[in-house]
Amino acid sequence: MTDPGSRLLDSFSLAPRPITPDDIPQLHELSVAVGWMHRAEDWAVALRLGEGIFLADEIGRPFGSAMWFPVSDDLAMLGMVITTPRLQERGAGRWMMEQIMARTGGRDLALNATRAAFRLYLALGFQPGLTVWQHQGIVTAVPGAAPRVRAMRPDDRDAIHALDTRAYTTHRRAALDLFLEQSEGSVIEEGGQITGYALCRRFGRGHVVGPIVAATPRDAAALTVPHLAAHQGRYLRIDTRETQGPFVDLLNASGLTARDTVTTMTLGRPRPVDPQAHVFALAIQAIG
Structure with missing residues (x-):
């Protein structure tokens, strides 16, 4: 008989178990297999900020993962969701998401959905929002x-x-503290007040610039310039929901063209928007 904590898929049983640092080599193998650029070190960062489940068969082969990140007492991000192509049409993705969502303690939820997973998240009640453009x-x-x-x-x-x-x-204290610890940053200061900031740190094939928070697209562009200069001739990535204006013009002119997209989706209460503190670039897609 199949264990109630496992599921029979494709003639073999898959059991979810909590992700631990010892799983990072297999998680990295799993993400490489689906074309993600995450390094083992990027998985280690994710494990410092969240927790998740690892889907393995009876002999420990990796087939899937899903994580949730307790951003604050009222908000969680979901991410690092992977299922092998063999299982994507056999219900493994929905099963993992239901397992993860049950752990989030009634928080509002947000995620950035790939095209492959978009319909699954719609079926789970998530509402689509803006597109995130991956410039790299x-x-x-x-x-x-x-x-x-x-x-x-x-x-x-x-x-x-x-x-x-x-x-x-x-207040996403833990995530921002970790990003500050790992990053070089730029700020705009006006009248003794910080009105914008941008962080840049090692990620994937090179470096990523994000978060970028600013009052205007021109300020976001200005904050980005020092990081472009520091990495001229090298690989850089910026994930943004902006589609036009001076910030996007800067990215395109600097060689960072839009290569892929995901869709921000939410489940829970609408959240207010501060027009003077706008998110121009994400830290990473899993965290926002």
């Missing part, structure tokens, strides 16, 4: 630096937390 490539050109932008300093931390809370409508 080798930085080929960099404009001159903006005079209002300076390098981030350690004493900017509290102001960056306050601005990020306004932009994301919740």
